[in-house]
Amino acid sequence: MSSEAPPPFTERMLGMLEPAKLMTWAMSHYFRICAESVFKNGQILAPITQTRRLRDEAFGNFWVEFSSQPQRLMSPDPTTNQPPQPVGSSALIPPLLKTASGTVLDVGPGTGTQMPLLTSPSITSLYGAEPCTGLHAELRTRAIAEGISEKYYILPCGAAAAELIPALKATGTGVVDKYEDDASAGVFDTILCVRVLCSVPQMERTIGELYGLLKPGGRLLVTEHVVNPWWRAKGSFVARIAQGVYQFFGWSWFIGDCCLTRDIEGALSRAAEVDGGWESFELERSFEWSAMPYISGTLVKKGL
Numbered sequence: 001m002s003s004e005a006p007p008p009f010t011e012r013m014l015g016m017l018e019p020a021k022l023m024t025w026a027m028s029h030y031f032r033i034c035a036e037s038v039f040k041n042g043q044i045l046a047p048i049t050q051t052r053r054l055r056d057e058a059f060g061n062f063w064v065e066f067s068s069q070p071q072r073l074m075s076p077d078p079t080t081n082q083p084p085q086p087v088g089s090s091a092l093i094p095p096l097l098k099t100a101s102g103t104v105l106d107v108g109p110g111t112g113t114q115m116p117l118l119t120s121p122s123i124t125s126l127y128g129a130e131p132c133t134g135l136h137a138e139l140r141t142r143a144i145a146e147g148i149s150e151k152y153y154i155l156p157c158g159a160a161a162a163e164l165i166p167a168l169k170a171t172g173t174g175v176v177d178k179y180e181d182d183a184s185a186g187v188f189d190t191i192l193c194v195r196v197l198c199s200v201p202q203m204e205r206t207i208g209e210l211y212g213l214l215k216p217g218g219r220l221l222v223t224e225h226v227v228n229p230w231w232r233a234k235g236s237f238v239a240r241i242a243q244g245v246y247q248f249f250g251w252s253w254f255i256g257d258c259c260l261t262r263d264i265e266g267a268l269s270r271a272a273e274v275d276g277g278w279e280s281f282e283l284e285r286s287f288e289w290s291a292m293p294y295i296s297g298t299l300v301k302k303g304l
């Protein structure tokens, strides 16, 4: 289902430049980190021999800065008492995350931007799997500020099961005990994937593993940018080309391995084939005219 009409031509073309703005910003962090290594720390070869470390550090700094920017908000409607609402892709997230409940996994929480949406008492425990350790201090501070630090566990790992299961065990909460006796029991009532499946290595496999960690009847809440569906009526061939150009000029390198051209919807659909499909698969498509089209919605795993 597609949700909105495309904006006028000029706005659409300007929208194509949105990723360029982000990439330039992230690049400035990368070059600053490289320059510091070489000129301040005397690690002349670091940009060649320690690229992973420098990229992670630069992305961490970029993301802390980016996510501390005030959110773009719509002017409040004077006829209602509603507070100003987020706009753009950020508007897709609150209605979705407010439905999270039970034992929850937040895949790649970053600095915890979404944490204010996760304070409901119906969430019994919250695990944030964040491999970029440079973001953990912000995450911890945010959990305290939101009053959920007692039930928030930061996992220093990615979303792959081989990393996630040991990290979950290390929390000492016993959250994986049942799963280890019987994998069909799953672990989580809700898994959140907000702007993260674009970055995970081996996406298809990781999504399959996340599916395996959902309890029967569990829900995957998704807000992700995806490859432009240029072959559909609302898609855009120009935006698809723009995505390729950004990828070519180093988008993934500078933006924490993010990829603009993933068919995440297809991978999500295939993940449940082992059980004959999802109980329910409801995804809304937005901004299909742009270089960052989104899918957003709830997928429910079949019950036992």
Ligand SMILES: C[S@@+](CC[C@H](N)C(=O)[O-])C[C@H]1O[C@@H](n2cnc3c(N)ncnc32)[C@H](O)[C@@H]1O
Residues within 6 Å of the ligand: 063, 067, 107, 108, 109, 110, 111, 112, 113, 114, 129, 130, 131, 132, 135, 157, 158, 159, 160, 194, 195, 196, 199, 200, 201, 256
């Ligand atoms: C674009 S940020 C989104 C952060 C957060 N979900 C939000 O909406 O603000 C992507 C996050 O995914 C994390 N990430 C990258 N690879 C990952 C992986 N394999 N598993 C889990 N998280 C990962 C990054 O470190 C980063 O914090």
